[in-house]
Amino acid sequence: MTTHLLLRRCCAPPAIAGVRRPDRRRSLNPPIIPNIWRRRTLILLSLSPIPTLIPVAAQPSPEDLKPYADRAEGFELLVPEAWTKVEKAGATALFEEKGKGSNNIGVVVNPVRLSSLRDFGSPEFVAEKLIQAERKKESTRAAEIVKVGERSNEDGIPVYEFEYVLDSTRGGIKRIFSAAFVASKKLYLLNISHSDPPESPLDDHTRFLLESVLRSFDTAH
Known part of the structure; x- marks a missing residue:
C-alpha cells in the first residue's frame, strides 16, 4: 500500500512511532450505521453510466455491496x-x-499532525509523489496515473x-484505486487492488463495483 506509506511518512508525528496502537478487538464486528444504506444507493446512482453505452446487466446493484463501519476508528x-x-x-x-x-x-488509519489533507498538498501533488514512489520499487515495471480527483464529504472534508495502473513482477498488471482524507487528526487511507491483465481485463461490472467502494469511503455518520 504505497499510498499509505507515502502519506504516513510525511504526516506522522515523530513521537508516534513508539506508541502502541489501541486494541481493536472490540471492533471486529462493529455496528452498522443506517445512513450508509441510503448513501449506498446514491453512490450507485451517481456512478451509473448512460444506459445506451453500458448494458444494464453490467451495472452493480445495491445487493452487490454491503456496508461496513468502524465506529472506534x-x-x-x-x-x-x-x-x-x-x-x-x-x-x-x-x-x-x-x-x-x-x-x-x-483501510489504514494513523494519527497525523495535519488538520486537512490539503495541508500536505494538492491531489495532483500527492498523485505525483505516489507514482514516483511506485516507480522506485525494484518490482515495478511500470506505473501510470489514470485519474486524479477530489470530493468533499457531508462535513466538507476533502477526500482525494x-x-x-501498476505492472509489477509481484502480481502482474493491477488496477489500483485509492482514497485518502484527514479528520480529527487522523489520516484515513483506502487502497483497492484488482488484477487487470490484457488477457483478462477488468470488466464493467467489477469496475463500477470497485468505484462504488471508492466513493463510499467516508467518516462514520
Missing part, C-alpha cells in the same frame, strides 16, 4: 458482498475476494481519489 465504506474480512498486521480493515487474495480492499 471513525470510518465507513461499502465492500463487495462476496468478499471476506481477514486479519493482517498493519491494516485497520482488510477484505479479500474469495480464492483471490491479491484482489483486496484495505486516485486511479492508476
Whole structure:
C-alpha cells in the first residue's frame, strides 16, 4: 500500500512511532450505521453510466455491496458482498475476494499532525509523489496515473481519489484505486487492488463495483 506509506511518512508525528496502537478487538464486528444504506444507493446512482453505452446487466446493484463501519476508528465504506474480512498486521480493515487474495480492499488509519489533507498538498501533488514512489520499487515495471480527483464529504472534508495502473513482477498488471482524507487528526487511507491483465481485463461490472467502494469511503455518520 504505497499510498499509505507515502502519506504516513510525511504526516506522522515523530513521537508516534513508539506508541502502541489501541486494541481493536472490540471492533471486529462493529455496528452498522443506517445512513450508509441510503448513501449506498446514491453512490450507485451517481456512478451509473448512460444506459445506451453500458448494458444494464453490467451495472452493480445495491445487493452487490454491503456496508461496513468502524465506529472506534471513525470510518465507513461499502465492500463487495462476496468478499471476506481477514486479519493482517498493519491494516485497520482488510477484505479479500474469495480464492483471490491479491484482489483486496484495505483501510489504514494513523494519527497525523495535519488538520486537512490539503495541508500536505494538492491531489495532483500527492498523485505525483505516489507514482514516483511506485516507480522506485525494484518490482515495478511500470506505473501510470489514470485519474486524479477530489470530493468533499457531508462535513466538507476533502477526500482525494486516485486511479492508476501498476505492472509489477509481484502480481502482474493491477488496477489500483485509492482514497485518502484527514479528520480529527487522523489520516484515513483506502487502497483497492484488482488484477487487470490484457488477457483478462477488468470488466464493467467489477469496475463500477470497485468505484462504488471508492466513493463510499467516508467518516462514520
